[in-house]
Amino acid sequence: MSYKIVFFDIDGTLVNDEKVIPADTVQAIQQLKATGVEPVIATGRAPYFIQPLMKQLGIASYVSLNGAYAVYKGEVVFQQAMDRTSIEKLVEIAERHEHPLVFEGTKQFATNQENHPAMVAAVSSLKVTLPAYNPQFWQQHNIMQIFLHCTSSDEHLYAALHDDLTFIRWHEQAMDVLPLGLSKAVGIEAMLNKLGLTNADAVAFGDGLNDKEMLRAVGLGIAMGNSHADLLPHADFVTTHVDEQGIRNGLIKAALLPA
Structure with missing residues (x-):
């Protein structure tokens, strides 16, 4: 399977407990971009919390607020306010x-x-x-x-x-x-539709309880080695810890980076 887009959670996935992106993760994201595969943030955080990280990684698109607000290269593709x-x-x-x-x-x-x-x-x-x-x-x-x-x-x-x-x-x-019914998977679905892609074209990385739906909704759902135990049954693959090249090893498993 040749995947075309990868969705990344932030806390515990792209960043460690100190809220720092490991150097190898930065390098892996840049190598992924060089292949033409698009990285997208998929987080429970709000847009105003994630701009420095997006700038550091050179990522332009995101699904934020647990799926409630999705933006592709500056264009809002989905939003759902609470009742x-x-x-x-x-x-x-x-x-x-x-x-x-x-x-x-x-x-x-x-x-x-x-x-x-x-x-x-x-x-x-x-x-x-x-x-x-x-x-x-x-x-x-x-x-x-x-x-x-x-x-x-x-x-x-x-x-x-x-x-x-x-x-x-x-x-x-x-x-x-x-x-009720909102999740990262909803925002991801809207973005995939915008791009003319299917769920099978996508990979997602996560570690928390708010990542269950996302990992089930894509072609390859990858849980970090430091994930909450209740997330693991929803993943297709469990990679290593965020501080132990977890992103790189997951991308290798997806055949998106060389071993």
């Missing part, structure tokens, strides 16, 4: 239990609890700036995704929302909240 009624229900429960929220739009983000320790810990782990304080942000902008800050012991408090929303944990104190 305001669903957001209102989430806000009501979160405020009742004093769980801070971070509302993410396509250009900026804001929180409803300034400097809350759980929010600061989770967002700071991404090595990005903290959100502005604006509790009404969700009423003023289209919201693509929300960070809900609570521990796993409190997840049951949001069970009534599971018919409308998906909750994906990425930090011991934080979960992504997105519309």
Whole structure:
């Protein structure tokens, strides 16, 4: 199979625990580009979190916000905002239990609890700036995704929302909240359609719980050696750790780079 496009998650895939891209990964991406195969970012992060990384790697296209916002070389090919009624229900429960929220739009983000320790810990782990304080942000902008800050012991408090929303944990104190049925696979499908490609033409790399649908949706789904254990059954192949040439070894497995 001659693959034509490769989708890369960021955290734990392109970058390690220190949020640094290993030198060999940078080299492997440049070698991939030289073959004419297109690299694309596919991340839960918002567009304003990923620009330095895209510039460093010379990547022009991305699926962001867990599939809610996809851009191909500057052109928006897909976007899906959250339903305001669903957001209102989430806000009501979160405020009742004093769980801070971070509302993410396509250009900026804001929180409803300034400097809350759980929010600061989770967002700071991404090595990005903290959100502005604006509790009404969700009423003023289209919201693509929300960070809900609570521990796993409190997840049951949001069970009534599971018919409308998906909750994906990425930090011991934080979960992504997105519309039911939305995933990176949805944004990837839109981009493939834009390019006249099929799922079989694509490879995807990931390591987290938000990568399950993506790995199943492409011709070759590759999990990193440092992946969450629950992701592994959804992968076609498990490569090495992000710091142990995981990207290069995966691209070799896909016959996109020489061994």
